[in-house]
Amino acid sequence: xxxxxxxxxxxxxxxxxxxxxxxxxxxxxxxxxxxxxxxxxxxxxxxxxxxxxxxxxxxxxxxxxxxxxxxxxxxxxxxxxxxxxxxxxxxxxxxxxxxxxxxxxxxxxx
Amino acid sequence: xxxxxxxxxxxxxxxxxxxxxxxxxxxxxxxxxxxxxxxxxxxxxxxxxxxxxxxxxxxxxxxxxxxxxxxxxxxxxxxxxxxxxxxxxxxxxxxxxxxxxxxxxxxxxxxxxx
Numbered sequence: 001x002x003x004x005x006x007x008x009x010x011x012x013x014x015x016x017x018x019x020x021x022x023x024x025x026x027x028x029x030x031x032x033x034x035x036x037x038x039x040x041x042x043x044x045x046x047x048x049x050x051x052x053x054x055x056x057x058x059x060x061x062x063x064x065x066x067x068x069x070x071x072x073x074x075x076x077x078x079x080x081x082x083x084x085x086x087x088x089x090x091x092x093x094x095x096x097x098x099x100x101x102x103x104x105x106x107x108x109x110x
Numbered sequence: 111x112x113x114x115x116x117x118x119x120x121x122x123x124x125x126x127x128x129x130x131x132x133x134x135x136x137x138x139x140x141x142x143x144x145x146x147x148x149x150x151x152x153x154x155x156x157x158x159x160x161x162x163x164x165x166x167x168x169x170x171x172x173x174x175x176x177x178x179x180x181x182x183x184x185x186x187x188x189x190x191x192x193x194x195x196x197x198x199x200x201x202x203x204x205x206x207x208x209x210x211x212x213x214x215x216x217x218x219x220x221x222x223x224x
Contacts, residue, residue: 008150032211043200043215044153088152096141096160096204097168098213102152 002027004101006089012107019076021104023089026070030091030099033065035074038086038103048074079108113137116201116216123223129188131219133201140206142184143213144168144176146197153200159184160206191223 003026013019021035032051036044050056050063050072062075072091076083086103117132135142140161145153145168155168157176165176173195177185184203188195201216 004152034211036213043217044213045215046210046212049210049212090153092211096143096158096166097155098143099155099169100145100153102150 002030002091002093002097002099004089004091004099006087006101006104008102009105010107011104012109013079015079015081015108015110017079019079019083019106019108021074021076021087021089021106023072023074023101024070025072025089025091025099027091027093027099028067028070029093030070031094032092033063033072034090034092034098035061035063035072036088036090036100038088040085044088076106079106081108081110084108114201114203114214114216116199116219118219119217121219121221123188123191123221125192125223127188127191127223129191129221129223131186131188131199131201131221133184133186133203133216134182135184135203135214136182137203137205137214138181139203139214140181141204142178143202143204144174144184144186145200145202146170147200147218148197156186191221193223195221196223197221 038044048063089101202213
């Protein structure tokens with residue numbers, strides 16, 4: 001059974017700080033990695049995708065991938081209260097099965 | 111704007127009833143998915159469809175079936191609803207070959223089976 005693990009949180013950071021969200025996965029054949037954000041009562045929306053080892057930056061968000069360690073992370077710089085949400089890590093192999101982690105709840109305190 | 115529409119936001123059914131959850135997308139996407147989301151378990155894939163009349167089992171297909179007669183519509187069927195199928199059901203669609211592999215989600219159906 002392919003697994004994706006995340007710390008459920010809540011992770012609390014002060015406004016303006018860097019939030020660091022982590023994810024590990026079990027399937028070494030995974031090729032694509034994603035971070036989705038889900039506000040309370042809403043559906044998930046894609047914020048980052050990453051496919052190769054290293055860092056990928058998009059605005060205040062940086063995704064980091066280390067395939068050898070089977071580890072994906074998301075950094076949110078200058079965290080804002082509007083970033084408060086649950087962040088879902090997802091991985092995909094060759095097929096169409098996206099495997100999601102349970103999510104980490106982030107709370108950014110004003 | 112991209113749209114995935116699920117027919118009901120809240121649904122209450124009784125044990126043993128046959129339940130239909132409908133999902134329609136207007137983006138001409140080939141791939142469609144049904145997930146259920148439970149606290150602490152995240153999203154788990156029930157079924158997905160590559161294209162019209164094509165379907166594949168996901169991780170938890172037991173007790174469910176699906177139908178995809180038209181490209182835009184993907185239906186999830188609970189043949190005989192049970193209380194352990196009480197959950198939030200999310201439909202998603204994706205363009206085959208999309209470089210970002212982005213899933214577009216509907217707003218979800220909260221199903222309660224009594």
